[in-house]
Amino acid sequence: MSFTWATIGQNVDKIKTWNPLKSEQLTTFKYIDLGSLDKDKKEICLDLVQEISSSEAPSRARQLVKTGDVLISTVRPNLNGIAVVPKELDGATASTGFCVLRANEEKLDSTYLRYWVESTTFVSDMVNKSTGASYPAVSDKIINDSELPLPPLETQKQIAAVLEKADQLRKDCKLLEQELNSLAQSVFIEMFGDPATNPKGWKIGTIAELLSSANYGTSEKSSTDILKYPVLRMNNITYEGNWDFTSLKYMDMDEKDEDKYLVQDGDILFNRTNSKELVGKTAVYREKEPMAYAGYLVRARCNKFGHPDYISSFMNSKYGKQTLQTMCKSIVGMANINAKEFQSIKIAKPPIELQIDFSVRIAKIRALIQEVKLQDIEYQKVFNALMQKAFSGELNLANVKT
DSSP: OOOOEEEGGGGEEOOOBOOGGGOSSOSEEEEEOGGGEETTTTEEOGGGOEEEEGGGOOTTEEEEOOTTOEEEEOBTTSTTOEEEOOGGGTTOEEETTEEEEEEOTTTOOHHHHHHHHHSHHHHHHHHHHOBOSSSOBOOHHHHHHSEEEOOOHHHHHHHHHHHHHHHHHHHHHHHHHHHHHHHHHHHHHHHHOOTTTOTTOOOEEEGGGGEEEEEEOBOSOOBSSOOSEEEEOGGGBOTTSOBOOSSOEEEOOOGGGHHHHEEOTTOEEEEOEEOTTTTTOEEEOOOSSOEEEBTTEEEEEEOTTOOHHHHHHHHTSHHHHHHHHHHOEEETTEEEOOHHHHHTSEEEOOOHHHHHHHHHHHHHHHHHHHHHHHHHHHHHHHHHHHHHHHHHTOOOOTTOOO
């Protein structure tokens, strides 16, 4: 089956814009900015959506969105990140950093559109058309002028139904991973108590008292070419405190700099510069092969009084993230917490033996998380194969019902 092609702009409805600073209708509203987008999960993180007053609205708060609208990030750091507006955000305002696509119901199925803009064909096209060496971006016009395969509406719905079933397997994996991360935090609270109230009465100190060193990473440029050492950057640490090695760069390094700029098993990596929502991401490096780490990260090593799993779990706890939000300094859209400030954070100092027991329990949960990640990779391969067939007209839809 061959599909005709048409521009996206011909098949979507116009989005209403407004200026909240001049509006007398709304006093407060929910604002979806680029920091609210979870690029990995392809969804809006509701906990990161701000509720602001009209008088506080940033200049980018302009687009009124509805349930089902497809949001495409058009600028770095989330270029081509996508999400669908959930019912909880119906009537919210989205940043102009998103291109908002609202499918015309008579021509285009919204779910079909969502999967098209997730496809490697569309994403590669947008990356190729992006402009700006240091701040790559695409315009709404580029997106609307791009073409998509457009079978009859009923066929679109059938394709969307097949992709949704395959996508659900991926979502189930993500949900299980999320539940395991929550379990890890529950174990932390069980063993050490809520850091906000310190119910177990631990002596309070600073993170510096549990460390032997804290150093900034290399400022040398890295490359996509495969060189001696992979380079860990801020995007490699997830919000939950895990690792994502899918996008690595590389560099060579003089032997004299290796001790200074390489990480090893057991090192803590702290993301000192990022958006306000993401600054302070923390993870423990557990790979056997050394990697370099970039200047936006701090490498911390524990002394005999601290265990990396304990410190990392504290930093990724609800209390830890709230602490980071109150202390970070924002400059031109980026937030920063330097190494000295990181080390000054107040933390309970339970016995090292208890911290080690905690690490043993966490290791078992971490092993389960790794199994889930491997299963997710397999589901992703299946999903990608279906996507390729779906948009080339090769998918068998004979028994698909909508």
